Amino acid sequence: MRAANWRPRSRPAVHTLAERLYGESLASATASPALLTTWMERLHGSFEAAEFPLMDDDWVRARRSHCAAWRTLSGDLEADTRAYAQMLDTFAPAAVVFVEKLGVNEKGVWHTVNGARVSAAEVGHAHVLAGLARERGIYTVGIGDGGNEIGFGVIAAAVREIHPHGRMCRCGCGGGIATVVPTDALVVAAISNWGAYGVAAALAVMLRNPEVLHTPEMEALMLERCVARGGFDGNYTAQVPFVDGTSAQVQASLVTMLGQIVANALRSHERGF
Numbered sequence: 001m002r003a004a005n006w007r008p009r010s011r012p013a014v015h016t017l018a019e020r021l022y023g024e025s026l027a028s029a030t031a032s033p034a035l036l037t038t039w040m041e042r043l044h045g046s047f048e049a050a051e052f053p054l055m056d057d058d059w060v061r062a063r064r065s066h067c068a069a070w071r072t073l074s075g076d077l078e079a080d081t082r083a084y085a086q087m088l089d090t091f092a093p094a095a096v097v098f099v100e101k102l103g104v105n106e107k108g109v110w111h112t113v114n115g116a117r118v119s120a121a122e123v124g125h126a127h128v129l130a131g132l133a134r135e136r137g138i139y140t141v142g143i144g145d146g147g148n149e150i151g152f153g154v155i156a157a158a159v160r161e162i163h164p165h166g167r168m169c170r171c172g173c174g175g176g177i178a179t180v181v182p183t184d185a186l187v188v189a190a191i192s193n194w195g196a197y198g199v200a201a202a203l204a205v206m207l208r209n210p211e212v213l214h215t216p217e218m219e220a221l222m223l224e225r226c227v228a229r230g231g232f233d234g235n236y237t238a239q240v241p242f243v244d245g246t247s248a249q250v251q252a253s254l255v256t257m258l259g260q261i262v263a264n265a266l267r268s269h270e271r272g273f
């Protein structure tokens with residue numbers, strides 16, 4: 001799901017919701033411009049869903065001390081690069097996770113999964129952040145579902161081979177949608193959100209903290225709020241609580257199953273046989 005109202009804003013390039021950051025995480029509720037950062041070794045609370053266009057800044061600032069969100073950047077390469085460096089300086093994250101963030105192809109052009117051109121003003125320069133993080137030795141993760149998102153650079157040849165627009169886009173740049181931007185780890189899912197939820201479930205088990213994974217109720221609420229603020233389904237392109245053509249019930253069901261897997265993984269008892 002995309003935030004339909006997402007456009008560059010005349011805000012400071014870096015806008016933090018909380019100044020007393022001490023760790024934990026920001027989890028993007030949907031595939032959004034939000035940056036997901038984790039501080040695994042210091043994680044002792046719950047993940048917070050804070051798809052930032054939907055949150056009231058003052059409300060969050062007053063109540064949550066461990067979330068951060070960046071407003072959409074300018075789309076100007078130099079300004080965005082400075083902002084990304086400032087983010088890394090400020091928060092020194094252990095990992096940077098990109099959820100369905102578009103990456104450039106070999107021509108330096110962004111595309112939708114259907115091969116249409118996307119501008120820097122629409123997506124910023126998140127691939128620059130990926131590069132800066134890797135230069136600093138910060139672990140990077142790319143989660144996506146189309147082959148055009150940050151991280152798929154590690155299997156760009158396969159994307160060109162498999163995807164209908166992998167080699168040839170529809171914008172005339174001469175390249176396909178396959179991004180050349182790599183990450184240390186790539187998580188491929190049928191729907192990007194699901195990949196992120198899978199990562200959250202794995203973290204919940206590794207950290208022995210089931211609250212790291214959100215609940216089905218939170219999932220339903222996030223979808224409802226996204227739609228209320230103008231978000232639309234990427235498949236039907238309609239303002240409905242669907243994610244890439246699958247209903248809110250399906251989303252909640254997936255989270256339910258993941259929650260059960262986490263609970264079972266964290267439980268041990270004598271079965272008596």
Ligand SMILES: [Zn+2]
Nearest residue numbers: 169171172173
């Ligand atoms: Zn193109």
